Amino acid sequence: MLALVIVVVSAVLLLIITYLRRKSPAVLRRIEAYERLNRVVGLAVENGTRLHISLGRGNLFTSRGASALAGLAMLRRLTERTSMSDRPPIVTSGDASLSILSQDTLQAGYRAAGAEDQYRVSTGRLAGLTPFSYAAGTIPVTRDEMVSANVVIGDFGSESALLVEAADREDTNLIAASDNLSAQSILYASAQDPLIGEELFASGAYVGAGVSHEASLQVQDVLRWLVVLAILGGALLKLVGFNF
Amino acid sequence: MRILTAAIAMASGLIVLLGYFYPLEVLTQLRIMLTDWAVILAAMAVLVGVANLIFVQMEKIRKREKNSIYGVLMIAALLATIAIGVFGELSGIDSSFMNFAVDAIIIPVEGSLMAIMAVTLVYASIRLLRRRADAMTVIFLLVAVVFLIAIMPTPFGPVPGDWLIIQFAGMFSRGGARGLLIGIALGTLLTSLRVLFGIDRPYGGN
Secondary structure, eight states: OHHHHHHHHHHHHHHHHHHHHTTSOOOOOOOHHHHHHHHHHHHHHHTTOEEEEEEETOOTTSTTHHHHHHHHHHHHHHHHHHTTSSSOOEEEESSHHHHHHHHHHHHHHHHHTTOGGGOOGGGEEEOOSSHHHHHHHHHHHHHHSOEEEEEEEEEOOTTHHHHHHHHHHTTOEEEEEESSHHHHHHHHHHOSSOBOGGGGGGHHHHTTOOHHHHHHHHHHHHHHHHHHHHHHHHHHHHHTTOOO | OHHHHHHHHHHHHHHHHHHHHSOOHHHHHHHHHHHHHHHHHHHHHHHHHHHHHHHHHHHHHHTTOTTHHHHHHHHHHHHHHHHHHHHHHHHTOOSHHHHHIIIIIIHHHHHHHHHHHHHHHHHHHHHHHHHOOSHHHHHHHHHHHHHHHHHSOOTTSSOTTHHHHHHHHHHHHHHHHHHHHHHHHHHHHHHHHHHHTTSSOOSTTO
């Protein structure tokens, strides 16, 4: 029952705030990684290099799929922004369904930018179906395809260390985020500006994917405060001897 | 067409969600049917994905791109594995080759990558202080080292006071991990709702 209440409250808040946000855009706090992403996207278009977006292995039939969906929303926006580049962005993924969706998103992005003829089916790739085969299939893209920036966003495990190392060795920019705790600790140790926790889900808002993404951040803030209050309230009640 | 795909996706999502919250017979049956369809589609997606992999490698070979020899090896190995797997299954021959492929090739290769990853992580930790020298980095490295000391086996038995380190540092790390997981869960919820309402439509060329 509680789960249903949370879903309904979140849905209502999302719709209301999305409607309200149409009139007044949100002011977002500064996240260094997203600021750098906006810079490197512009630079990649200018100097004719490529953007590599790695969407991870988030299976869409599990709860891990949400991070892949967040990555796809960002991919759509980045495709529109780089559609005029000489070298189209390359997308790698470690899940077959996600790979098909990435091709669809790339095509939709080009179509929205009025450059559908630029779309190549080979730019949305399935790199491998196991964690390390995915890493092994992704590393050559960073190395051989004139990539100047890697956006690694989605569900990754410890194999993310190999992706970060490859980006570092090629001296390319890296923006990395994962919903996996071990990957987050690895990224914290190895990436320049790691994105921690729910910052992954803020990607759409920071690349200008629409007011609904900004509204999502606000709803997350509201829900987070409710969770904090619930935890503090629960601790207080336990302290005074109320058992539940 | 785009409206139709969005309507189908939203209806499917809502039926599965309602079937989860209200276990009515009709909803449960619909939920199971839709999930079965999704599983079949996922299996087909793997075939499409493998075809895409072959296509990408063949394009590399055709254009004589750098390191395209690995593409030749990959396609040859893929086709050989598929052929032997299918032939073995149809003719009823034992699956010793498939076991060999897993035991002698896949597991050692992935094990080697894991070993490289361990070295990479040690190297990354050493460079961390040079790249980002702040208080959080020092705490991160200090806790990692103290934890490793507490859990490592020594010839003299456990390190004195290891339980205290594990309990004390574990208290903070468990709390932090739960905080991160709550944030991720909220992000997951909102992302899913956006897809459910058709605000984000990563399908049907929208």
